[in-house]
Amino acid sequence: MATIATLTVKEDGSMEGTLATLNVSAPIALLANGRKAKENEPDFRVISRKNGFELGAGWYRTSKTTGEEYVSVSLSAPEFGVIYGNVAPAPGDDPSRKVIIWNPPS
Numbered sequence: 001m002a003t004i005a006t007l008t009v010k011e012d013g014s015m016e017g018t019l020a021t022l023n024v025s026a027p028i029a030l031l032a033n034g035r036k037a038k039e040n041e042p043d044f045r046v047i048s049r050k051n052g053f054e055l056g057a058g059w060y061r062t063s064k065t066t067g068e069e070y071v072s073v074s075l076s077a078p079e080f081g082v083i084y085g086n087v088a089p090a091p092g093d094d095p096s097r098k099v100i101i102w103n104p105p106s
Helices: none
Strands: 004-010 015-020 025-032 044-048 054-062 071-079 082-090 096-103
Touching: 004 082, 015 096, 025 054
Parallel strands: none
Antiparallel strands: 004 015, 004 096, 015 025, 025 044, 044 054, 054 071, 071 082, 082 096
């Protein structure tokens, strides 16, 4: 499992940080989807802070093993194809710091 983004949780629940892979380094934001009208629509939109383009989406999920809620993300761009990941607490004790952990297809 590789960390592909570092994030800071804002007061409104949005998250901002940097997506960083071997080929890409880009400022991103996970913004609440205020237009969510159906259960299967994403809870978050992942936006490039550089140009405003939508890079992906995130959904609240519940862990089968712990029962805890987390955010599962799907990111897509020509530079890297499709990347799946999960938002998790960053190392340390600061609850406002998060990371996106790459979740490679099995």
